[in-house]
Amino acid sequence: MFKAEHLCHLSAEQQAFLVNYKLHSLPIYQQLIKEQIQLVTLECDHYPSNLKQTSRPPILLFVQGNLEVLNRPQIAFVGSRTPTAYGNQVTRHLVNELVEQGFVITSGLALGIDACAHLAAIESGQTIAVMGAGHHHIYPKRHQQLAQRILETGGALVSEFIPDEAPQKYHFPRRNRVVSGMSLGTVVVEAAAKSGSLITARHALEEGRDVFAVPGNIFNAVSAGCHSLIRDGAKLVSCTADILEEYELLIKNSSQNVKKELAGSVLLASVDHDTTPVDVISERSNLPMDKVLIALLDLEIQGMIIAVPGGYCRVATHSNNK
CATH class of the missing domain: 1.10.10 (Arc Repressor Mutant, subunit A)
Structure with missing residues (x-):
């Protein structure tokens, strides 16, 4: 039986939250250890510092993979689940150049731009997938192999839901706030006027984070959301330099160590x-x-x-x- 004293490293408030959050009926602590899913609380050194600074940070995160990437500089990518060839091409190009500069790419493991960003990142760097379900429910199911590759290349799978929690419609806006909250900025590629990607962008704006939008074909509805963001003040991205110039000091300070960190993280994984x-x-x-x-x-x-x-x-x- 799971009891609060099994998590004595947590505060009393956090213990009470866990016990009331279905965990009393599960051998959850042993399960986490067996499956190498780590519990990262607000008081943990590994808790993403950017996320902690948001107005509603999750009390805890379930993390599988490399904890070290959680506090490395992150850029989020979101966009259409049915991107055009142009959208995929732009995403791969931007991600590849951002990874070369030492950024971790964060996204939501969804179809389309999310998957494209994850795949481009693991070619030469690391990526974090924030999920809208527990670790036992990789969603969509076709991304189980992608999730495994993320772990194998020193990345991480992050969720605020217990491992057995199945995906629910209302989970994904919560996932989106974590994606934007962990990241310095969010890049939107091909989003329709009522796209869920705009929710992520809105969360980023509310927390004072950078929002970047890639312009697209004015005759294609899949770009309408990006054009709306640009009209409302998001930074137009025509090349990677448009993103990098916002973080020049950060890049200068971290560039000397990034290759060593990448090698060490991949090895640890x-x-x-x-x-x-x-x-x-x-x-x-x-x-x-x-x-x-x-x-x-x-x-x-x-x-x-x-x-x-x-x-x-x-x-x-x-x-x-x-």
Whole structure:
């Protein structure tokens, strides 16, 4: 039976919330450990600092994957679920260049622009998928493989819903506020006049975040929402520089460390909480053995992994909470 004392690292208010939020009927803590889903509360060092600064941050997040990416600079991408070839092309182009500058790409794991942004990001960087359901209900189902690839490349799957929570219509606006809340800015690519992507943009505006919109074909209704955003003050994006110029200081300060961070994060994602042989880590991370051994030593010094007979184990991060 799940009891509040199983989560003694939480405040009394957070414990009461959890116990009243269906968790009393589930062996939830053991389930999270078994499935490597980590509970990140407002008091945890890994809780996204940008999201914490919003007016209604979730009390807790369920996170599977690399916790380190949660506080790296993020740009959100949202848009049509049925994009044109132009929309896909623009998204891939912008994402590729933003990843080169060290940004993590955040989106909602939906069809269309969301999926395009995630796929482009994992080619050379990392991405965060914020879900409108629990981790047992990857939605849409066809994105189960995409979700796995996000984890394998050092990204993260984030949800404010318990693992068994099925997708509901009212979940997705809540997901949208997390997408925009975690990000420095939100890029909208091909959104119709009544698109759900505009909800994400509105959340970003309400929190004082940047909103970027890509113009499209004036004869195609799929671009009407973007044109409306531009008319109302969103920044028009004609090239990646239009986004990057808003974050010049941030890029300058982080560019020296980003390659090392990316390699370390991908490597950490290749280490299980059970014993993982070094050759398996090398194969998963697609890194040569000599670099793997050096990087593993760095991660061990940082306390993120431990050496055990037969390989390495990732250290559980629940104890890192304040």
